[in-house]
Amino acid sequence: MNKLEQDIQFAARLARSGQEAPLLGGRMLAWWGGMVALAYGLHYLLITGRLEPPGLPLGPAIGILWLAFVVIASVGYWLLIRRYPYHQGGSGSAANRADRAIWGSAGLAIGWIMVGALVRSLLDGRPDQVFAWTVPMVFAIYATAQLAVGWLSNSGVLQAAGLLAGAVAMVCWLLAGQSMQFVVASAGAALTLLLPGVLLWRRETDPGRDDAP
Amino acid sequence: MPPEKPTPPDDSPFDHSSIDDVIHGRLRLGVMGYLSTASPALFTELRDKVGATDGNLAAHLKKLEAAGYVFVEKRPSTGRPQTFIHLTKPGRAAWLEWLHRVQSLIEATGKG
Numbered sequence: 001m002n003k004l005e006q007d008i009q010f011a012a013r014l015a016r017s018g019q020e021a022p023l024l025g026g027r028m029l030a031w032w033g034g035m036v037a038l039a040y041g042l043h044y045l046l047i048t049g050r051l052e053p054p055g056l057p058l059g060p061a062i063g064i065l066w067l068a069f070v071v072i073a074s075v076g077y078w079l080l081i082r083r084y085p086y087h088q089g090g091s092g093s094a095a096n097r098a099d100r101a102i103w104g105s106a107g108l109a110i111g112w113i114m115v116g117a118l119v120r121s122l123l124d125g126r127p128d129q130v131f132a133w134t135v136p137m138v139f140a141i142y143a144t145a146q147l148a149v150g151w152l153s154n155s156g157v158l159q160a161a162g163l164l165a166g167a168v169a170m171v172c173w174l175l176a177g178q179s180m181q182f183v184v185a186s187a188g189a190a191l192t193l194l195l196p197g198v199l200l201w202r203r204e205t206d207p208g209r210d211d212a213p
Numbered sequence: 214m215p216p217e218k219p220t221p222p223d224d225s226p227f228d229h230s231s232i233d234d235v236i237h238g239r240l241r242l243g244v245m246g247y248l249s250t251a252s253p254a255l256f257t258e259l260r261d262k263v264g265a266t267d268g269n270l271a272a273h274l275k276k277l278e279a280a281g282y283v284f285v286e287k288r289p290s291t292g293r294p295q296t297f298i299h300l301t302k303p304g305r306a307a308w309l310e311w312l313h314r315v316q317s318l319i320e321a322t323g324k325g
Binding site for chain 2: 004007008010011012013014015016017018019021082083086087089090091092093094
């Protein structure tokens, strides 16, 4: 093998290592998944009376729950972004850039849905019903984002999470208005966001781990 | 007086003088190869990937930057500022052109 061929192989090996760099958004996915699962779980406990904050009616209690969710989840997310693992390498890979762009867009879409639902619920005076509609919409967005990133990065875990999130979205439409919807949503967030997030996070530090079936 | 660059014979299917000298070098090839699939990359990430020292990589990056193939960005961070290396559009075009030229060379050699 001559020197030119060796140099080309060297460059090709490096190009492949960039292309196959692990996804670095695992900790963000795990954080949001954990927070969403917890919030839906607490929402279920509040509306079924299993959790009764002393001296606080149901409406304000739910409002405080979701306000606390937005504040805590956003602050945690901001801290995680500041500690984005650039040092792991591969942050500029197509899959990682797509991951950030897709989830950034998905976050905006969820925000627009939630703001719309808030305005509608204020106009209608039926926050419970409007809020119930947002759950399947949000899971449909999770499904789209997970499938898109999963296909781009060839991650079987994310593709499976996306399909499951789609199934959760359908079930949540069927259960809309029933308290059980929030149990399904809580479990769905744990399985479609938290679990794949933890798996991706582990793979960051051990790229040899093959979590893609 | 420096020797004149040899010109290819009229029947040669390949002109080796058309290969981009800025890219053509093991370390700069490695940098361009890695950035072609992972841009931007941290300076330290690139250094570890190509197996160079800080000084050596910085010197090669200066040549690539002077040619407009990469640009260096310093971002403020919680600790030391982070240095990111971006592949530019002309850099990507030059990389693809280099690949095309080398492919021509290999084909020409194979025919010879």
